[in-house]
Amino acid sequence: MTERFTLSDSDAVSDLCTFVGRAKRVDPDAVRLIASSGVLAVYVPVLYARGILDRGPTVLGLRTFAETSGAEFDRTVVPDAISERLARVEGSPVAQLTMPSSEVTAPWTGIAPPRSGWAEIGSVGVDTLAATSREGAARIAAELPRDAGDPVVQRIRAGVWGEDIPAFPELPAGAAFAAESLGFIGESETARVLQSGPWLRLSIRRGHVLVRRR
Secondary structure, X not given: OOOEEEEOOHHHHXXXXXXXXXXXXXOOOOXXXXXXXXXXXXXXXXXXXXXXXXXXXXXXXXEEEEEOOOOOEEEXXXXXXXXXXXXXXXXXXXXXXXXXXXXXXXXXXXXXXXXOOOEEEEEEEHHXXXXXXHHHHHHHHHXXXXXXXXXXXXXXXXXXXXOEEOOEEEEEHHHHHHHHHOOOOXXXXXXXXXXXXXXXXXXXXXXXXXXXXX
């Protein structure tokens, strides 16, 4: 069966195109799209366990878009495939897209964040998130040895991004990195922090960051 979804207008197409472009810079291998009840939810993996000994948090970025055709699907695909389809309809009055026929397997998709039951537990300023992200990136750059292999890179990144944000210890620094790298941080804004079971959600006007610590 061919799966299609329809966005509300050309602005939504452009917005999704920008988001998927940022997602590719964070992780070029996979993006998850779930269409249900008039909403298209797009999940991006920012951090996730790369092995049983990896104790770092799972951190996902999330943007939602109005979907007007009543599509229902849950697919994980290569971001490039979505970008190509978005480019074809950008500027068109009818923003209908066909999902790629091929699907990819990604370990982080087996951990599903809840869709309901969220309760607000606090807030954190976006200036704090931006500063945390910049400081973490600088530390990683300073600690990485020359010609480091992937296991070393992953260990250092997991160590830095798994540390607490001092202003909100329940959140790991990786949540700030996700918000910054996916373009969620604006000016003079406060991010809400919500909890549902073992998951935390950082909600900003431009998007959400979902966090589960191991």
